[in-house]
């Protein structure tokens with residue numbers, strides 16, 4: 001739903017977009033949602049010409065391993081780090097990718113399913129982007145059997161050049177894997193079965209920055225301040241400029257994806273909304289980032305939110321919008337308070 005790449009935005013947002021892919025073959029979706037998930041470890045597939053010194057995989061796994069330790073192992077999860085150096089290697093990996101998506105219970109043969117996948121216009125375009133060295137992709141997943149998750153980076157040279165962003169992106173995407181494993185993404189994000197975009201992007205922006213600090217790679221408080229003052233590594237404008245120019249906005253509005261409003265609202269204000277839940281509402285970090293999601297399949301998003309956060313979504317939106325309109329100094333105090341308690 002939001003495979004958009006905006007040149008004005010920085011690396012982070014172009015790689016963090018969420019997009020479900022069409023399934024290979026149809027089966028009963030509700031049945032699939034109830035089936036136990038396979039829990040094989042994530043599989044990295046890297047094209048020839050990349051990762052010659054092992055650093056691309058190493059710094060991706062630095063983030064991935066941390067995230068799996070926190071969220072548990074969900075999957076199957078395939079990570080594709082692709083580059084244009086060797087066309088045959090690219091084609092081989094897409095063939096492997098097609099095979100991983102084969103539904104053994106389908107009436108179509110495996111070969112037919114593989115051919116159909118490789119002919120999908122979005123896949124044809126993606127392969128062309130890889131061979132042209134263009135940055136596209138992000139997290140994708142299937143909604144029918146076989147359920148799987150994929151992090152596709154079409155120009156992984158960028159990741160190879162930037163170990164920090166590489167680790168950061170791995171952390172961010174894995175939070176989405178965990179989130180989507182607890183949602184029925186066949187329903188709209190406005191529904192009770194699926195999470196809102198600010199929850200997906202805001203909580204993953206918060207968690208990945210916090211985990212980067214835990215790994216000794218980032219000053220978290222400064223990052224949160226940067227989201228207000230400059231937009232950090234997510235985009236422009238930052239929160240302060242956005243709030244000055246935009247009087248009417250809603251975290252829960254799901255129509256922003258095709259406009260420039262998505263980055264400041266879903267990612268930046270979403271990250272601050274997550275901070276509000278943890279540092280003002282006083283909910284444990286692990287509940288906000290992890291536990292509450294585990295109730296969504298059972299009682300729905302709204303009830304799970306109220307149960308774990310101690311506030312209804314409607315009341316939360318009102319309180320947060322008052323909170324976030326304060327000055328930098330005032331909102332940054334929420335982090336100081338926590339440090340004193342420690």
Ligand SMILES: [Zn+2]
Nearest residue numbers: 016017201204
């Ligand atoms: Zn994201």
